Amino acid sequence: MDIFRALKSYYWQDKGLLLGSVLGLAIATALGLVYPLLLKTLIDDMIIPEEFSGVLKLSLVAVGIIVVKAGFQYVHGFSGGRLGNRLAYRLRNACYEKLQQLSFSYYDTAKTGDLMSRLTADIEGIRMFIGFGFAQLLNTAFLLVFGFSMMFYIDWTITLITIAIVPVLAVIAIKFEQNIHPVFRAIRSAVGRLTVRVQENVTGVRTVKSFAREHFEIKKFVKENEEYRDNHLELANVWAKYFPVIELIANLSLASLLLVGGWRVINGVLSLGDLVALTGMLGLIIAPLWTLGFQINAYTQSKASGERLLELLNQPISVKNVADSLVLDEEAVKGNIRYDDVSFRFSNRDDLPSALLGFNLDAPAGSVIGFLGGTGSGKSTAVGLLMRSYDVGEGSLTLDGVDVRHIELASLRRQIAIVFQESFLFSTTIKENISYGCPDASMEEIVEAARLAQADGFISELPLGYDTIVGERGMGLSGGQKQRIAIARALLSKPKILILDDATSALDMETEHEIQTAIRKVMAGRSVFMIAHRISTLRNSDEIIVLDRGHTIQRGKHDKLIKQPGLYRETYRIQYADRPEELDQPPVRSDRNSSAESRVTG
Numbered sequence: 001m002d003i004f005r006a007l008k009s010y011y012w013q014d015k016g017l018l019l020g021s022v023l024g025l026a027i028a029t030a031l032g033l034v035y036p037l038l039l040k041t042l043i044d045d046m047i048i049p050e051e052f053s054g055v056l057k058l059s060l061v062a063v064g065i066i067v068v069k070a071g072f073q074y075v076h077g078f079s080g081g082r083l084g085n086r087l088a089y090r091l092r093n094a095c096y097e098k099l100q101q102l103s104f105s106y107y108d109t110a111k112t113g114d115l116m117s118r119l120t121a122d123i124e125g126i127r128m129f130i131g132f133g134f135a136q137l138l139n140t141a142f143l144l145v146f147g148f149s150m151m152f153y154i155d156w157t158i159t160l161i162t163i164a165i166v167p168v169l170a171v172i173a174i175k176f177e178q179n180i181h182p183v184f185r186a187i188r189s190a191v192g193r194l195t196v197r198v199q200e201n202v203t204g205v206r207t208v209k210s211f212a213r214e215h216f217e218i219k220k221f222v223k224e225n226e227e228y229r230d231n232h233l234e235l236a237n238v239w240a241k242y243f244p245v246i247e248l249i250a251n252l253s254l255a256s257l258l259l260v261g262g263w264r265v266i267n268g269v270l271s272l273g274d275l276v277a278l279t280g281m282l283g284l285i286i287a288p289l290w291t292l293g294f295q296i297n298a299y300t301q302s303k304a305s306g307e308r309l310l311e312l313l314n315q316p317i318s319v320k321n322v323a324d325s326l327v328l329d330e331e332a333v334k335g336n337i338r339y340d341d342v343s344f345r346f347s348n349r350d351d352l353p354s355a356l357l358g359f360n361l362d363a364p365a366g367s368v369i370g371f372l373g374g375t376g377s378g379k380s381t382a383v384g385l386l387m388r389s390y391d392v393g394e395g396s397l398t399l400d401g402v403d404v405r406h407i408e409l410a411s412l413r414r415q416i417a418i419v420f421q422e423s424f425l426f427s428t429t430i431k432e433n434i435s436y437g438c439p440d441a442s443m444e445e446i447v448e449a450a451r452l453a454q455a456d457g458f459i460s461e462l463p464l465g466y467d468t469i470v471g472e473r474g475m476g477l478s479g480g481q482k483q484r485i486a487i488a489r490a491l492l493s494k495p496k497i498l499i500l501d502d503a504t505s506a507l508d509m510e511t512e513h514e515i516q517t518a519i520r521k522v523m524a525g526r527s528v529f530m531i532a533h534r535i536s537t538l539r540n541s542d543e544i545i546v547l548d549r550g551h552t553i554q555r556g557k558h559d560k561l562i563k564q565p566g567l568y569r570e571t572y573r574i575q576y577a578d579r580p581e582e583l584d585q586p587p588v589r590s591d592r593n594s595s596a597e598s599r600v601t602g
């Protein structure tokens with residue numbers, strides 16, 4: 001019940017509906033118990049003494065009860081339906097909101113398919129139980145109390161004999177619940193894994209096909225599917241074991257009633273009408289007991305779903321606003337960035353050394369900072385810390401002298417635009433993709449941004465131009481086209497700081513050069529952080545930082561670095577093999593003699 005208590009805030013505001021659902025069903029059930037009493041009256045007071053004058057009145061009472069019962073059943077259905085749907089609506093919104101708040105670190109390990117199944121199947125499980133299952137479970141309890149009280153009133157001896165089944169059934173029901181809960185939990189996780197498998201396969205279909213790994217993928221899927229099937233077989237086993245036992249015990253009590261009741265009628269201790277009424281009532285009590293297994297099922301299933309939802313909802317947020325965090329005044333932000341002895345290690349990778357070590361940088365507003373280094377050398381980590389993808393471990397990182405951890409997240413990120421190497425596009429129009437960060441931008445502004453990003457040309461050639469809907473994640477566009485749309489999106493927001501994380505890698509040199517020129521114009525007086533593997537992209541930077549395994553191994557301007565032995569000069573030598581003139585000047589020894597001289601970036 002702890003799970004449902006923890007979820008209380010999502011349904012308790014509709015306690016009126018919860019009450020309507022529970023009471024509606026309870027009253028309808030109580031009215032159902034009146035039928036056997038009417039039958040008793042018919043037999044004992046009308047048929048046996050041959051007093052037929054009251055039959056019409058009795059039928060009218062029966063009709064009246066049917067109508068009122070139908071009314072209460074409607075109240076149960078209406079309230080339960082509304083309650084369940086409102087709860088599901090709130091839970092879906094809360095989970096989605098939580099997904100927006102969770103930090104980058106959560107998504108480093110989260111699986112999309114698993115999250116999808118939490119937001120769909122798990123919420124559905126809770127909806128059904130809180131809306132209907134809970135009332136039905138309570139109803140079974142009501143039925144036991146009302147039903148046995150009435151039976152007790154008619155003949156307490158018989159009732160005591162038949163009531164003996166209840167504790168036996170309760171013990172079996174509890175055992176059943178204990179056995180079936182882990183199976184349901186396994187089923188929920190198996191559904192999550194299956195969804196992940198399908199989602200990853202569809203997302204990575206090009207890679208799968210290009211490596212002709214369809215059979216391998218099918219094999220992987222079949223394995224997950226087998227697990228899912230086995231979980232269901234296990235479920236069927238548990239069911240098969242318990243269901244007949246529950247039914248047998250329930251029927252034994254009916255048989256004992258017939259035996260003892262029949263004996264008492266023959267001996268004239270009990271009237272025939274009473275026996276019929278008792279049999280009818282026991283039948284009404286036993287019916288939901290037969291479905292007790294289903295009800296417990298719904299309960300355990302939704303408990304497992306609730307656990308999964310709470311796990312998501314209670315997930316700690318690693319990067320969040322501190323109390324009294326500073327909301328930046330956008331007009332006043334200058335864009336001076338300073339890293340002081342910053343070190344950072346990914347918390348989910350304790351096996352790895354720090355991704356960044358003792359990193360220092362003083363970038364006054366308007367500077368263009370270039371980053372070069374082999375894969376995994378810490379370039380993305382260094383720039384990511386600026387927008388608080390993760391919070392710095394040691395040292396400090398300030399924007400205009402304020403530690404970024406003290407700046408309100410949203411207002412910090414509004415100053416920064418980042419373009420990743422993998423440009424993500426939403427499956428909507430190109431126009432909406434470009435204006436994603438500035439939904440109020442005019443069409444002129446959108447076209448201007450696209451022009452600066454050298455994207456206007458190819459967009460205009462598309463039959464629907466800016467209204468072209470791009471496929472999921474930009475399918476249907478080339479890598480370079482996607483990058484240009486992503487650059488346009490970043491430029492449109494006129495950020496104080498622009499981060500290009502290998503964002504022009506898919507462009508030809510000429511297009512890249514034109515974009516660079518445009519960026520310099522647009523970003524005049526604002527800072528640009530540029531990660532690249534091409535010297536041509538970096539050479540005009542105010543400062544170039546060369547990283548190797550988290551350490552800064554070289555720094556300076558192009559003209560200086562080109563003369564030092566080291567990774568930068570080596571990279572230049574390879575990329576400009578046909579133009580060695582700049583290298584002809586005698587090398588200047590750097591104070592950190594690079595061991596990475598022979599290591600070349602990708």
Ligand SMILES: Nc1ncnc2c1ncn2[C@@H]1O[C@H](COP(=O)(O)OP(=O)(O)OP(=O)(O)O)[C@@H](O)[C@H]1O
Binds near residue numbers: 377378380
């Ligand atoms: N989200 C993450 N979780 C755990 N470790 C990570 C994560 N991102 C990067 N790393 C690790 O941190 C180190 C630095 O990675 P980073 O992405 O900063 O390198 P990079 O220089 O940008 O590489 P590339 O040029 O390949 O993009 C690497 O060892 C990498 O494996």
